[in-house]
Amino acid sequence: MPLLGAVPVMLSAGERKTLNKRVRGAKTAHRDRLRAQIVLAAARGRDNARIARDLGISQDTARKWRGRFAGRGLAGLADLPRPGRPRRISELTRAAVVALACQLPAATGVPLSRWTGPELLAEITKAGLGRQLSVSSVLRILAEHPVKPWQYQSWISPRDPDFAARASVILDLYQGFYRGKRLRPGDRILSVDAKPSIQARGRCRPTAPARPGKPMRVEHEYVRHGALALLAALDVHTGTVFASTPATTGIVPFMDLIGQVMSLPEYKDAPRVFVIVDNGSDHRGQAAVKRLDRLAERHHDPHPGPRLLAEPSRNLLHHPEEGHLAQ
Secondary structure, rough: OOOOOOOOOOHHHHHHHHHHHHHOOOOOHHHHHHHHHHHHHHOOOHHHHHHHHHOOOOHHHHHHHHHHHHHHHHHHHHOOOOOOOOOOOOHHHHHHHHHHHHHOHHOOOOOOOOOOOOOOOHHHHHHOOOOOOHHHHHHHHHHHOOOOOOOOOOOOOOOOOHHHHHHOOOOOOOOOOOOOEEOOOOOOOEEEEEEEEEEEEEOOOOOOOEEOOOOOEOOOOEEEEEEEEEEEEOOOOOOOEEEOOOOOOOHHHHHHHHHHHHHOHHHHHHOOOEEEEOOOOOHHHHHHHHHHHHHHOOOHHOOOOOOEEEEEOOOOOEEEOOOOOEE
């Protein structure tokens, strides 16, 4: 039986489950685990002295959280709001920091493309408002402000009046349709793109693996080994990726990759192969159409041969038998 003065604690099934979860949780904060242990022990009828002895805490701590839970339930185990130290930076100074950050540096004669923390502090100090500020204070004020006009995202609007019609062809292909009809069994769709000028770097020393108590260590310095281009073709419906790393992008690397894919049986014997590309110069226009036609002829017999359809996302849809469907 609990000693006189100990607040009785009764737990519902849900409260007991929540407290046990906090006690066993690997990521539970220590303070939350301790408070849950106090309440569970109190619910078993233990007095404050025994709870304090078992958990290595003071009786005042056991009494405090026992009483908090008895009065407010699980909500009583949370920390009470604290007023904290009064702000030393006035609202006028905070408003001045935000107002300056919203202006272009050129408006104040500063030769910068965008503000930095130290430059903002220097400009505010020049105006006589930054006596109690530091760079971290300036950045913290900006981070706390709900509206951040100094941050922006850019976008581009389609300029092609037929953009919706052209884009719908590609979107339909991704969904498995072409000209309103479901794709035939065996049809293939390739989406091809390139990433030029990828820097090849090597660390000066080998990376040290992680050990108990120590994270993996990566050498800060590196050696440049030139640049490569990554050219990849994704089979949209199977997720297979075909890739090459030529020295640069261009017509030859592009056609080499397409030829590599078209030499495989599943593409060589496909009724149709759709190739979706962007508006890059190495696969754009009538010349690109002819190159793809010749490639299809090399890999397939004329009679049963598949149809290789090139689909640059802006200006070209070609079928070897039907000619240009869109230009």
